[in-house]
Amino acid sequence: xxxxxxxxxxxxxxxxxxxxxxxxxxxxxxxxxxxxxxxxxxxxxxxxxxxxxxxxxxxxxxxxxxxxxxxxxxxxxxxxxxxxxxxxxxxxxxxxxxxxxxxxxxxxxxxxxxxxxxxxxxxxxxxxxxxxxxxxxxxxxxxxxxxxxxxxxxxxxxxxxxxxxxxxxxxxxxxxxxxxxxxxxxxxxxxxxxxxxxxxxxxxxxxxxxxxxxxxxxxxxxxxxxxxxxxxxxxxxxxxxxxxxxxxxxxxxxxxxxxxxxxxxxxxxxxxxxxxxxxxxxxxxxxxxxxxxxxxxxxxxxxxxxxxxxxxxxxxxxxxxxxxxxxxxxxxxxxxxxxxxxxxxxxxxxxxxxxxxxxxxxxxxxxxxxxxxxxxxxxxxxxxxxxxxxxxxxxxxxxxxxxxxx
Amino acid sequence: xxxxxxxxxxxxxxxxxxxxxxxxxxxxxxxxxxxxxxxxxxxxxxxxxxxxxxxxxxxxxxxxxxxxxxxxxxxxxxxxxxxxxxxxxxxxxxxxxxxxxxxxxxxxxxxxxxxxxxxxxxxxxxxxxxxxxxxxxxxxxxxxxxxxxxxxxxxxxxxxxxxxxxxxxxxxxxxxxxxxxxxxxxxxxxxxxxxxxxxxxxxxxxxxxxxxxxxxxxxxxxxxxxxxxxxxxxxxxxxxxxxxxxxxxxxxxxxxxxxxxxxxxxxxxxxxxxxxxx
Amino acid sequence: xxxxxxxxxxxxxxxxxxxxxxxxxxxxxxxxxxxxxxxxxxxxxxxxxxxxxxxxxxxxxxxxxxxxxxxxxxxxxxxxxxxxxxxxxxxxxxxxxxxxxxxxxxxxxxxxxxxxxxxxxxxxxxxxxxxxxxxxxxxxxxxxxxxxxxxxxxxxxxxxxxxxxxxxxxxxxxxxxxxxxxxxxxxxxxxxxxxxxxxxxxxxxxxxxxxxxxxxxxxxxxxxxxxxx
Numbered sequence: 001x002x003x004x005x006x007x008x009x010x011x012x013x014x015x016x017x018x019x020x021x022x023x024x025x026x027x028x029x030x031x032x033x034x035x036x037x038x039x040x041x042x043x044x045x046x047x048x049x050x051x052x053x054x055x056x057x058x059x060x061x062x063x064x065x066x067x068x069x070x071x072x073x074x075x076x077x078x079x080x081x082x083x084x085x086x087x088x089x090x091x092x093x094x095x096x097x098x099x100x101x102x103x104x105x106x107x108x109x110x111x112x113x114x115x116x117x118x119x120x121x122x123x124x125x126x127x128x129x130x131x132x133x134x135x136x137x138x139x140x141x142x143x144x145x146x147x148x149x150x151x152x153x154x155x156x157x158x159x160x161x162x163x164x165x166x167x168x169x170x171x172x173x174x175x176x177x178x179x180x181x182x183x184x185x186x187x188x189x190x191x192x193x194x195x196x197x198x199x200x201x202x203x204x205x206x207x208x209x210x211x212x213x214x215x216x217x218x219x220x221x222x223x224x225x226x227x228x229x230x231x232x233x234x235x236x237x238x239x240x241x242x243x244x245x246x247x248x249x250x251x252x253x254x255x256x257x258x259x260x261x262x263x264x265x266x267x268x269x270x271x272x273x274x275x276x277x278x279x280x281x282x283x284x285x286x287x288x289x290x291x292x293x294x295x296x297x298x299x300x301x302x303x304x305x306x307x308x309x310x311x312x313x314x315x316x317x318x319x320x321x322x323x324x325x326x327x328x329x330x331x332x333x334x335x336x337x338x339x340x341x342x343x344x345x346x347x348x349x350x351x352x353x354x355x356x357x358x359x360x361x362x363x364x365x366x367x368x369x370x371x372x373x374x375x376x377x378x379x380x381x382x383x384x385x386x387x388x389x390x391x392x393x394x395x396x397x398x399x400x401x402x403x404x405x406x
Numbered sequence: 407x408x409x410x411x412x413x414x415x416x417x418x419x420x421x422x423x424x425x426x427x428x429x430x431x432x433x434x435x436x437x438x439x440x441x442x443x444x445x446x447x448x449x450x451x452x453x454x455x456x457x458x459x460x461x462x463x464x465x466x467x468x469x470x471x472x473x474x475x476x477x478x479x480x481x482x483x484x485x486x487x488x489x490x491x492x493x494x495x496x497x498x499x500x501x502x503x504x505x506x507x508x509x510x511x512x513x514x515x516x517x518x519x520x521x522x523x524x525x526x527x528x529x530x531x532x533x534x535x536x537x538x539x540x541x542x543x544x545x546x547x548x549x550x551x552x553x554x555x556x557x558x559x560x561x562x563x564x565x566x567x568x569x570x571x572x573x574x575x576x577x578x579x580x581x582x583x584x585x586x587x588x589x590x591x592x593x594x595x596x597x598x599x600x601x602x603x604x605x606x607x608x609x610x611x612x613x614x615x616x617x618x619x620x621x622x623x624x625x626x627x628x629x630x631x632x633x634x635x636x637x638x639x640x641x642x643x644x645x646x647x648x649x650x651x652x653x654x655x656x657x658x659x660x661x662x663x664x665x666x667x668x669x670x671x672x673x674x675x676x677x678x679x680x681x682x683x684x
Numbered sequence: 685x686x687x688x689x690x691x692x693x694x695x696x697x698x699x700x701x702x703x704x705x706x707x708x709x710x711x712x713x714x715x716x717x718x719x720x721x722x723x724x725x726x727x728x729x730x731x732x733x734x735x736x737x738x739x740x741x742x743x744x745x746x747x748x749x750x751x752x753x754x755x756x757x758x759x760x761x762x763x764x765x766x767x768x769x770x771x772x773x774x775x776x777x778x779x780x781x782x783x784x785x786x787x788x789x790x791x792x793x794x795x796x797x798x799x800x801x802x803x804x805x806x807x808x809x810x811x812x813x814x815x816x817x818x819x820x821x822x823x824x825x826x827x828x829x830x831x832x833x834x835x836x837x838x839x840x841x842x843x844x845x846x847x848x849x850x851x852x853x854x855x856x857x858x859x860x861x862x863x864x865x866x867x868x869x870x871x872x873x874x875x876x877x878x879x880x881x882x883x884x885x886x887x888x889x890x891x892x893x894x895x896x897x898x899x900x901x902x903x904x905x906x907x908x909x910x911x912x913x
Binding site for chain 2: 729732733734735736751752753754755758759761763764765766767768778781782783784806
Binding site for chain 1: 414415418419422536537539540542543544546547571572573576585587588589592648649650651
């Protein structure tokens, strides 16, 4: 037995110490608080489809967390394999499950278009050309016919000059033509961004680029033209148009030049009309829209501001250019931060977050607010708090930054 | 099985003296590192405070405090870990060649043992694995002691943050790789490590079986195994291969890993039972 | 019986063994004699499965070499197979650990006969004593066949005498022995059978007793005839 002493010691100590270490790590990984959404006002059934994402800080490390009405899901509790996919967008994960083969290599939710019959995809990739190995942007286009489950995909070079970077703003399928709206950044010597917005039209059947149109020129971009994003919840839904905002220029006062166009304005680019048209804004919105959080959903433009009374949400219907709804919801504003907001089924869901900044003095837990769009009534109000008090975690340990309604 | 255990034990006893020296070197170097680094920090802090007429908080405001990452990034600390890694890699070769070279050809004895020769192959691989785990365990064991010593040497106010062992391990590049935070990652890392030990052993057996020609065969086998294992990465860079999902890439690596390990053991078994020369 | 049949072994293009065929019986001492070349040692290694062969077959009591054969046949190479840092005791312990048929009694007997102390380290042994311990490690296993490679080469006269004495003792008696040598003097009176090898082929195979009785020739006489005539 004596001759085995070294081996026995080596084996036992290794197993005990490494085992204990990972045992403690697993216990530690599970040693995160369970959170619940505590109802302050309204009925719980309102928030049963809500899920909140963010992270919990512990000893300087962040661990991703997802909180729903009945569970708290931590990333560190999951196997390596689960960790590989969980960072992905859940919307992408859903598409991946349904159309595994088509979804290969397609990761950007903003590059998708989805309707009842088709899923289209368009992204730009920077890659070396097979001819002279110089790097150039190309379009990567894909289309899935849901009825026949057949898909096509092809690659086409981005025409024109060499761009510094290209980002896809919107993808739409209009009368079996694929419209891809991109913001193309040019190389400049000044270090200033110079960009223009293009609409590319593709003939999917013949895999050809039919048209390349600049709808916002570099001059206009410089003047403050920008796109208004669709509601975060559903960036790939069919839209018949894309909306741009022009924010007022910052006029250099010392030059003293009078600027008559220094007012906010809204433009609509209707895909099947191929032109940019000015939308008349009511006087009450022209000032507000400069600093507001804006979203487009179908033909609705939501203008959201925080003011003394709370969250001021105005719905502007683009087709008839009128304000169709105007409500103020009693949500306390902490600063000038923008809250994650989802508007769905006549409800507005607001995640009133604590600030990311360290010097945030407020010590309030994140709040979930649900209001009725039509009436402005508060349907639900709750705060996200740990189920049990734990010294290691305080309200600042939990940072939530996104909100989903399933 | 019984002779496999005896052989593992035999391999461990043969290396134990050098191994214990490695542990002692690690222990001494890291503890000296803790003492030297923290006392020189405190001395310098006092000197600077005296010269510049600073208060404690004034010094801390200007120069900041110290934490264990300042220790674990020194050569005192990293050096012995690197030494142990190099020693184990060297040992992976030595564990075979010492039986052939030297005055006494112990290989005769080993190959004439009344046991399946693959047991030799496995016993040598197991010895390497056990020594590796032993080193990890030793580092995990002495780290909290070093941390306690460090915290006792540094005045409370100068300590930036208290760190526990897991935080120290994760904040240090080399330790974070050697002792990954998740057990599944630990299995993956050391699974890959063992696969390369088997590949290396089989390459060595190629050389031991075919000598000069075997060197070429062994090197080719090693390169082929590495390239095969990394082939999913090449495939991902290739345009014509469809994009793979992360779980598919993982599955591919897993299958390739099992395949390469299996092939290495099978070829190793054939070489050591049928082709090896003394 | 060990049967070597048409054994052929090449090193590169060179054939060191070319169709070597012979048998060695239990209870007999068979001597492989070769003036030069590596064929003798290679033959023993081939029997033990320590070097792959190109052609031919080797059977030990009708079976090919496998792991259980190592408890039936043992090989004593010309250098010791134990680690230099081991003591004789540790070396014996090692053998005892791995061989079921290790005979500790016989090992102790041999140790006493050779007048060696088991606490001595292998590295501290003289050349002659190393050869004795090497012999001990092989002889103390209860095997049917013992293969010895040049047991007398390069050691002093007294050690040679002692080793030779072992051959006539009960330690050998009913076992089969194959021994290689290039100096026949010390053991001529011990051996039963001689195989004369040269350039990888068997030149002559004969029984020493028969040769002496029928032709009146000693081993040396035959060697002279074969190698020089």
